[in-house]
Amino acid sequence: DAGVIQSPRHEVTEMGQEVTLRCKPISGHNSLFWYRQTMMRGLELLIYFNNNVPIDDSGMPEDRFSAKMPNASFSTLKIQPSEPRDSAVYFCASSLLWVWNTEAFFGQGTRLTVV
Amino acid sequence: AQKITQTQPGMFVQEKEAVTLDCTYDTSDPSYGLFWYKQPSSGEMIFLIYQGSYDQQNATEGRYSLNFQKARKSANLVISASQLGDSAMYFCAMRVSNTGNQFYFGTGTSLTVIP
Numbered sequence: 001d002a003g004v005i006q007s008p009r010h011e012v013t014e015m016g017q018e019v020t021l022r023c024k025p026i027s028g029h030n031s032l033f034w035y036r037q038t039m040m041r042g043l044e045l046l047i048y049f050n051n052n053v054p055i056d057d058s059g060m061p062e063d064r065f066s067a068k069m070p071n072a073s074f075s076t077l078k079i080q081p082s083e084p085r086d087s088a089v090y091f092c093a094s095s096l097l098w099v100w101n102t103e104a105f106f107g108q109g110t111r112l113t114v115v
Numbered sequence: 116a117q118k119i120t121q122t123q124p125g126m127f128v129q130e131k132e133a134v135t136l137d138c139t140y141d142t143s144d145p146s147y148g149l150f151w152y153k154q155p156s157s158g159e160m161i162f163l164i165y166q167g168s169y170d171q172q173n174a175t176e177g178r179y180s181l182n183f184q185k186a187r188k189s190a191n192l193v194i195s196a197s198q199l200g201d202s203a204m205y206f207c208a209m210r211v212s213n214t215g216n217q218f219y220f221g222t223g224t225s226l227t228v229i230p
Binding site: 095105 | 148162167
């Protein structure tokens, strides 16, 4: 398996624009997590899905952020409109539900810069 | 509430020496898993080692070992024979059975190996 695949790897956009980050989890994994990492706030859980269903989105900072998982092999994180303070590295991770010795497998991350 | 605490923002170690990175956790659930990740300057999150709450022996993976003290709720990572390539951020994480499978991460420890 190619691992968790995120796209794009880098994104530079202007304030006010819509940004869509994409994630393909490892085949067979049924838990998917979106994290945001900044120097100031560290690694924050934004939202996670179990069996394509959003379980906890309390980490989503504002209504400008939304996430979907239309099927087991694809998820998106959308920011609309984007702001400079959204600049961060966004990670997607996947794992197996109810298998406690299975780690979260992380994608390479998307480095978002909003200017 | 579930919580992971890493109290060492930064650590230095001489090459070839051993180093211990501290991690304490808080959960009332008897079933949980503890994980350590390494994040080098290139940014990817690399899984290192796992310890289950019911495991009787400390986990080991090559030069990494986990000093698991259940009564003290600590899960310290020990790196033996440090190498220059060990310089990175290290994150401790916990996964708990009663909270929907999410992973809780600490704030990380930055390790620098000195030649």
